[in-house]
Amino acid sequence: MTTIHEVLESWSHNMHIAEGFLPPVHAVAWTVAAAPFVLHGARSVTLAVRADPDAKLLLGASxxxxxxxxxxxxPSVTGSCSHPTGAGLGAILFRPPVMAALGTVxxxxxxxxxxxxxxxxxGANVFSMAVVGPWVGYGGYRLVRRLTARLPETTALGFAVFAGAALASLSTYSVTSLQLALAFPDAGSGVLGAFAKFGAIFSITQIPLAxxxxxxxxxxxxxxxxxxxxxxxxxxxxRSAAGGSAAPAGGRAV
Amino acid sequence: MASPERDTAGHGGTPADGGGPGPRTSGRPRAATTWLLVLVAALIAVLPLLIGAGRHLAEPFAGADGQAEEAVGELAPDYRPWFAPLYEAPSGEIESGLFALQAAIGAGVIGYYFGAARTRHRLRPAAGGVRPGGGASPGAEAGPGTDRR
Known part of the structure; x- marks a missing residue:
């Protein structure tokens, strides 16, 4: 159990948990936890398309x-490679539930x-990337949107979208760290210690990617x-032009 | 890739002579910001390679599925993966091909969306001053009938 650093080092390259690498109990538990979100997400996709058939293409693009x-x-600064999630865009445009379905695909x-x-x-990977990531990202988006309400619309939207997408990505990795820590707690410091170590290494790799x-x-x-x-x-x-916030954007173009 | 060059050329010369038609010129600050964002993203991606961040590693910039499996074996010596992938690409080439396929499918759908949206945007008659690309309104004469709303 002394080589936890090597585990951390190598897990940090790969955001998803590999096949068979969660003990069966954990695998079942995360699957059970994720399933209702995915079913609800599939329903949300259907409803979103029914409510606005024109949105189908944009939903597909998300x-x-x-x-x-x-x-x-x-590539990241730690000398390894990882990949982003892309879950933030759909969560911002269509709200998080749809991403539970799209991310699962x-x-x-x-x-x-x-x-x-x-x-x-x-189940575990869906829970981190398609459930928690989109919700945290959406929360960050809404928060920054509210905080930047006074800025010009394009700028405010830009800040909020940046925060949302980056947070969706980062929170996904945080949950992955937690899942791994729960499955493979550190011999000395337990789940919390393992989570802190996973989290520390993940964040260095993932911040530039986020x-x-x-x-x-x-x-x-x-x-x-x-x-x-x-x-x-x-x-x-x-935001609609009624509030006047879109006027600067329109004015700039003319 | 032509448009960033055009942008740069425009900024170098007088603002008026670079972009041709008026609407293009007026949209420039916005487009320049967008390209700047793309550039920064690309720089962050390339920086680790430039500074040689992987130099201390035996296999720099590896995607470490294999290493990870070894490492878990060391962390929990009695843990055995209890399920194997149903299909595993027989070689790195095939695997990278499948990754490329995944990216290509996604990029294709996104490209299709933007093509469709741009066309719709252009064919729609100018409705109010909401749209930043309002200069495209002359083109709207082409097909008022195609407007859906």
Whole structure:
């Protein structure tokens, strides 16, 4: 048990928990915990599409964003590679429940075809990436949105989206650390000690990646607010022009 | 990749002569910020390679599934993974191909969305001054009938 550092070192390269690497009890427990969120998420997707059929494409693009970012392994300052989650965008645009469904699709693809993550650890990985990540990210987004209400709309939205996407990414890794700590507690310091160590190493690797994810998500939302302005207004991501906050944005372009 | 160059050229010369039509020029500060964000993201991604962050490692910038499995074996010596992946890519090439496929599918859907949204945006007649790309309104004459709302 002396080599926990090596475990930490190598786990930090890979955000998802590998196949068979959670004891059966943990695997079942996380699956049971994640299942209701995924069912609710699938229902939310159906309802979102029914309520606004035009949103179907954007919903698909949000899922696709998660797909792309999960496939991109990016080098980090610790000398290893990891990948972002892409779960923040959909959570911000369509609220977190839909990401429980869309994120699961991504994780399933990676588990089945890429031996990345796994079926037995799907529940745990869904819980971290598709449930906690989106909710924490959404919370951060809403908070920053409220705090920046006085800034020009484009700037305020940018800050909020950055915070949301980066927090979604970081919180995913925090939950993964916790899950690993619960399964493999440190011999001396127990679950808490293991979590602190996992968390410390994860954060160093993941902070630059979370910043990248935040920036890329802001870019996407900026592009959306140009070509899909009506849709963002309908989704209440952009505030309506009535409050006058959109006037500067319009004025700048003319 | 042409548009950032165009942007740079525009900033170097007079603001008026770089972008051609008026609407393009007026949207420039916004586009420049967007490209700046892309640039910063790319820099953060490349920086670890430039500073040689992986130099101290035997296998720098590895994706460490294999190492992780070994390491858990050391942390919990009696722990045995009790389930194996149903399918494992027979080689690194095939695996990276599948990762590329995943990214390609996602990028394709996103590209399709932006293409569709941009077209819809262009064909819609100017409705109010909400839209920043209001300069595109001349193009709207092309198809008022395509407006959905």
């Amino acid at each position: 899922g696709a964003f998660c797909f792309v970012l999960s496939a991109l392994k990016i 991504t994780l399933l693809f990676q588990a089945l075809l890429l031996a990345h993550g796994g079926l037995t650890t799907l 910043v990248i994810e935040g920036l890329v998500t802001v870019v996407i939302v900026r592009l959306l607010s140009t070509v899909a302005r009506d849709e963002l207004l309908r989704l209440a991501v952009l």
